Amino acid sequence: MAQYSRVRGSVALLRLTNPPVNALSAAVSRDLERAVRSACADSAVRVLVLRGHGGTFCGGADIRELAGLVDVPFRVGVSSLVALVDAVEAAEKPVVAAIEGVALGGGLELALGCHFRIAHGQARLGLPEVTLGLLPAAGGTQRLPRLVGFPAALELVATGRDVSAEEALALGLVDHVTDGDVEEAAVEFARRVADEPLASRRLSTRPPPRPADLDTLLQVALERAQRRARGALAPVACVQAVRAAATLPFTQGLQLEQELMAALLPSNQARAMQYCFFAQRIVGKWSLPGGANWRNSPARAVSRAAVIGLGTMGRGIAVSLVRAGIPVVAMETDEKQLRVVTAMLEREAAKQRRSPDSYLQLVQFTLERRDLGDADLVVEAVFEDLALKKRLFAELSSSCRPDTLLCSNTSALDVDALAAATRRPELVVGMHFFAPAHVMKLLEVVCGARSSPVAVATAMQLGKRLGKVSVAVANCPGFAGNRMLKPYVEQASFLLEEGATPQQVDAVLEDFGFAMGVFRMSDLSGLDVGWRVREEAGLAGPTVPPGESARRRHGCRYSPLADLLCEHGRLGQKTGRGWYLYEGPGGRAATPDPWLHDFLDQYRRRHGLRPRRIDQQEVLERCLYALANEGFRILEEGVAAGPEDIDTIYVLGYGWPAHRGGPMYHVAAVGLPAVLSRLEHFRRLHPDVPQLRPSALLRHLVAEGSPPISRWRELLKGLRSQL
Numbered sequence: 212m213a214q215y216s217r218v219r220g221s222v223a224l225l226r227l228t229n230p231p232v233n234a235l236s237a238a239v240s241r242d243l244e245r246a247v248r249s250a251c252a253d254s255a256v257r258v259l260v261l262r263g264h265g266g267t268f269c270g271g272a273d274i275r276e277l278a279g280l281v282d283v284p285f286r287v288g289v290s291s292l293v294a295l296v297d298a299v300e301a302a303e304k305p306v307v308a309a310i311e312g313v314a315l316g317g318g319l320e321l322a323l324g325c326h327f328r329i330a331h332g333q334a335r336l337g338l339p340e341v342t343l344g345l346l347p348a349a350g351g352t353q354r355l356p357r358l359v360g361f362p363a364a365l366e367l368v369a370t371g372r373d374v375s376a377e378e379a380l381a382l383g384l385v386d387h388v389t390d391g392d393v394e395e396a397a398v399e400f401a402r403r404v405a406d407e408p409l410a411s412r413r414l415s416t417r418p419p420p421r422p423a424d425l426d427t428l429l430q431v432a433l434e435r436a437q438r439r440a441r442g443a444l445a446p447v448a449c450v451q452a453v454r455a456a457a458t459l460p461f462t463q464g465l466q467l468e469q470e471l472m473a474a475l476l477p478s479n480q481a482r483a484m485q486y487c488f489f490a491q492r493i494v495g496k497w498s499l500p501g502g503a504n505w506r507n508s509p510a511r512a513v514s515r516a517a518v519i520g521l522g523t524m525g526r527g528i529a530v531s532l533v534r535a536g537i538p539v540v541a542m543e544t545d546e547k548q549l550r551v552v553t554a555m556l557e558r559e560a561a562k563q564r565r566s567p568d569s570y571l572q573l574v575q576f577t578l579e580r581r582d583l584g585d586a587d588l589v590v591e592a593v594f595e596d597l598a599l600k601k602r603l604f605a606e607l608s609s610s611c612r613p614d615t616l617l618c619s620n621t622s623a624l625d626v627d628a629l630a631a632a633t634r635r636p637e638l639v640v641g642m643h644f645f646a647p648a649h650v651m652k653l654l655e656v657v658c659g660a661r662s663s664p665v666a667v668a669t670a671m672q673l674g675k676r677l678g679k680v681s682v683a684v685a686n687c688p689g690f691a692g693n694r695m696l697k698p699y700v701e702q703a704s705f706l707l708e709e710g711a712t713p714q715q716v717d718a719v720l721e722d723f724g725f726a727m728g729v730f731r732m733s734d735l736s737g738l739d740v741g742w743r744v745r746e747e748a749g750l751a752g753p754t755v756p757p758g759e760s761a762r763r764r765h766g767c768r769y770s771p772l773a774d775l776l777c778e779h780g781r782l783g784q785k786t787g788r789g790w791y792l793y794e795g796p797g798g799r800a801a802t803p804d805p806w807l808h809d810f811l812d813q814y815r816r817r818h819g820l821r822p823r824r825i826d827q828q829e830v831l832e833r834c835l836y837a838l839a840n841e842g843f844r845i846l847e848e849g850v851a852a853g854p855e856d857i858d859t860i861y862v863l864g865y866g867w868p869a870h871r872g873g874p875m876y877h878v879a880a881v882g883l884p885a886v887l888s889r890l891e892h893f894r895r896l897h898p899d900v901p902q903l904r905p906s907a908l909l910r911h912l913v914a915e916g917s918p919p920i921s922r923w924r925e926l927l928k929g930l931r932s933q934l
């Protein structure tokens with residue numbers, strides 16, 4: 212697991228070996244510590260170089276051990292990694308970290324224990340523990356501020372953001388960056404520093420810098436951490452631990468760091484976030500009913516792509532492709548959109564410290580469909596209109612190369628209908644990006660009934676290349692994410708009818724941890740989006756059958772509130788008013804609107820609805836259980852392969868708080884029998900709301916004794932699956 216060999220006579224080269232990411236399990240940490248001690252004791256060795264096996268330095272402590280998925284007592288784990296870092300730092304011979312690939316979490320903490328750090332130009336460094344509900348507890352919160360100062364340390368520890376080698380050099384996190392062979396550069400560097408005194412290189416002995424505005428910095432960091440993830444414990448603990456570096460001697464700071472870690476490690480939040488980590492890896496392992504899967508179905512190379520339509524979605528998709536180095540042909544008739552996308556690319560290039568030209572030269576704008584002919588894959592991102600998309604797919608099928616994959620960014624429409632409009636249905640898949648598409652990490656890959664393994668594999672792989680987590684789902688209205696959103700939004704509207712206000716419902720959801728409550732979210736996305744979908748579905752507007760009552764559709768309860776707002780021209784932020792009032796069209800600051808409250812009063816009076824006091828628990832349970840109940844139906848029908856897929860979709864695409872794991876994880880944590888009983892209760896009170904009828908799968912799981920969520924995927928394989 213950790214060997215050392217001598218190179219160039221006096222350099223001990225230690226290689227950390229624990230594929231695939233050289234995670235520091237307790238055993239690996241102990242082994243490496245032994246190797247460090249042996250090298251130090253070897254009189255022929257003057258200096259040590261520490262590198263990782265297989266092109267990466269280290270992905271951090273072993274998360275499976277931390278999550279308790281493998282049986283290692285917490286204290287043993289803690290002491291072995293902490294002891295390793297301490298031993299490295301205390302070594303009497305210089306230790307140089309040769310970083311390539313990643314140095315993350317415990318891996319970066321190990322590098323901070325080294326006396327010098329050399330990084331490859333492509334390496335990424337960071338302390339992502341906060342994203343696992345933890346903090347860097349192998350001295351990272353104490354050593355990092357001593358090396359890079361408090362502003363940077365607070366930001367990196369509390370957000371978990373990783374940095375490029377170039378940024379690391381600018382921060383002082385690494386001593387040298389090379390684009391050549393990192394081992395060679397580190398060995399060369401090591402020979403130069405072999406005789407340097409080490410006292411000042413041991414970060415634990417360095418006095419921390421004390422900026423004059425330290426208190427303000429800490430206060431701002433704390434407020435930011437609280438705002439960013441409402442109710443999350445880890446970001447706050449991270450700030451507290453870094454603050455200790457300013458106020459306490461190193462050893463006491465270290466002790467506080469460990470106490471905070473000991474509180475976080477067994478917390479429900481840490482469990483939920485670690486579940487999310489593994490869920491995001493599980494979803495990449497897709498399979499189709501015919502037996503094709505991620506292992507046996509190679510993706511096709513995408514060396515040129517096309518995007519049709521540069522509206523909000525198309526722009527973000529084009530930027531994502533360019534950022535991944537893929538040349539793009541972008542088709543758009545509106546010149547204004549070309550200017551917008553050009554400006555976006557320039558901003559992105561600046562962010563990535565690249566020249567604007569390096570991005571702009573990868574895009575070719577066109578009005579001609581024949582220019583798309585050479586693309587390996589086309590992503591259609593035009594207006595959400597099935598007839599329009601079908602026409603376009605039919606045309607693409609004639610004008611593109613016969614092997615070009617045709618993908619639609621539709622968020623809800625029938626992918627099979629699009630495939631049927633082409634002469635290559637097997638090369639059609641949905642690629643549902645989330646807005647803004649160059650920022651959001653989720654990609655729903657919608658597998659049509661006739662999508663071939665190569666089409667699915669290519670779309671999944673492309674998502675990964677764009678830095679996204681791709682989740683395969685089967686084709687159905689709204690796929691997984693938007694389909695589950697419907698009952699959630701409906702419950703929220705029903706609650707307004709019954710006496711709640713938008714700000715009351717939103718406050719409950721935001722306290723739960725959502726970045727935005729359902730009404731603020733709807734104002735942001737635009738109320739007209741759902742209005743159009745409801746009109747197409749015959750639920751709103753002129754397509755509603757004559758004589759249908761305002762509050763019923765197809766024999767079930769219906770709330771026309773959102774339709775009525777649209778009819779009043781209240782489309783959300785874009786018109787300056789929706790469920791809330793804004794400063795003006797395009798405004799962002801939502802304030803409660805007295806007009807809306809009058810409107811709700813009148814509406815309730817008109818329909819004989821007596822407003823009642825609705826408590827927080829009811830808001831939360833009705834919205835979230837209705838949503839999760841639809842998730843069970845999706846699993847039961849095989850639209851998604853497991854709860855991990857749904858939870859990943861919700862955490863990465865819909866602002867579900869990661870420290871709550873996702874909707875399926877949440878209901879499992881609450882307890883399936885309790886959730887079933889509350890749904891039965893609400894169903895009795897609202898018999899005309901089918902979404903509150905507990906799904907067969909929920910009942911089945913409860914009848915089976917509520918198996919842990921980790922077993923659902925296996926159990927579902929016995930049910931009908933489309934994936």
Ligand SMILES: CCCCCCC/C=C/C(=O)SCCNC(=O)CCNC(=O)[C@H](O)C(C)(C)COP(=O)(O)OP(=O)(O)OC[C@H]1O[C@@H](n2cnc3c(N)ncnc32)[C@H](O)[C@@H]1OP(=O)(O)O
Nearest residue numbers: 232234270271272273274288289315316317339348349492
């Ligand atoms: C015992 C107590 C110690 C107390 C002190 C603890 C203080 C330190 C804490 C930590 O270090 S927590 C861990 C911090 N590190 C991370 O969060 C990094 C997580 N990993 C990643 O971001 C990525 O995996 C990667 C390293 C950037 C590699 O990405 P890539 O896309 O190439 O591969 P993946 O598919 O993500 O991963 C491959 C494979 O490896 C597993 N894995 C990754 N990291 C870890 C890890 N740190 N521990 C255990 N396993 C890890 C991942 O689950 C995949 O497994 P399979 O799905 O293939 O089974």
